[in-house]
Amino acid sequence: MQSLKVSDYMNPQPVTFAPDMSIESAVMRLLQTGQRGGPVVDQQGQLVGFFSEQDCLATLLLETYHNEQGTKVGDCMYQGAVVTVAANASIADLAQQMTNNRPKIYPVMDDSGQLLGVITRTDILRAIKDHCQTLSPGKVSVAS
Template identity: 70%
Template sequence: MHSLKVVDYMNRHPVSFSPEMSIEAAVSVLLQSNQRGGPVVDAQHKLVGFLSEQDCLATMLRDTYHNEQSATVGDCMYRGDVVTVDADSSITDLAQQMTANKPKMYPVVDTERQLIGVITRTDVLRAIDLHLRDGYSRR
């Protein structure tokens, strides 16, 4: 199963955000895409953070309480060390990593940290399921 690669199962066209985008616009994009969050990239398409539904909810709740609407993605995104994965990584290695870490979605980046896609727990589960089903049908 180590031949299963992230590149074969990742979403190559994920929803992503810019730090300057308003939080209201970001929420609208999230709701339309059914994505639970997404990478935040700069003008060069380099990963600079991650925006989750939880980040949006906290910000919108605070803004509602204070009757404001001025937050940007950059104001509320996670700026720490975003857990990423390489396109050539093994699905099984990533699955093991996902059982120990909380992120449900991992940005897939190249060596310059440019975003090339995302992969979710669902994508990894689907890859393993397809591999196992293929193995069962060969018996």
Template identity: 70%
Template sequence: MQSLKVVDYMNRHPVSFKPEMTIEAAVDLLLQTGQRGGPVVDAERKLVGFLSEQDCLAAMLRDTYHNEQGASVADCMYRGEVVTVDAESNITDLAQHMTNNRPKIYPVIDTERQVVGVITRTDVLRAIDAHLGDNYSHN
């Protein structure tokens, strides 16, 4: 049977953002990678916020309306309590959280709140599908 731990399915090299980055640079990264958002980290890779496509879109619309540029990630990111997950968490527990309209992307953090990866709904689906496939092949 395959492992159902977050660490085995998370993206270990996600796009992350620095608070001082411009929104334009952040959007370029999102578009290049296809990631829908990502953690905002400080110089020690500690989580300080989260930047989503929606945050970027709102900032770019606002800048377009005012005919300005210059918004930074810090100006636009979500600063509240970012929902995170531990690398050793169980995928099925995370899947249950995700069914309640929770975030689509979870930063994976260590005990120091350093970002060590991200896990998405697609990653969780892949893990559960692999697990179910193993069960079907043994029956």
């Protein structure tokens, strides 16, 4: 399974956000795409944070309570060191990391720090399922 790489299973067209995007627009993007979050990138395409459903819940509740709007993604996104993964990383190694309650979504970066895509726990599960089916065709039955 070490031969399976993140680049083979990542989503190369992830939902992304800009720091100056309104929280309302960001929530609409999450709802329309069914994603739970995504990388926040600046105008140069550099990763500056991560925005998730969890990040905006408290903000939306507060805005609703005070009947205010105007919060930007940059105001409530996670701004710490975002955990990322390299495109050539092993699926097995990333799966092991994910078992330790790490993020559910990892931005996939190239060597120059540019965003290439994202990979989720669901993508990892699909990779493991595919690998098992290759080893034992017909023995792994996963409903689609």
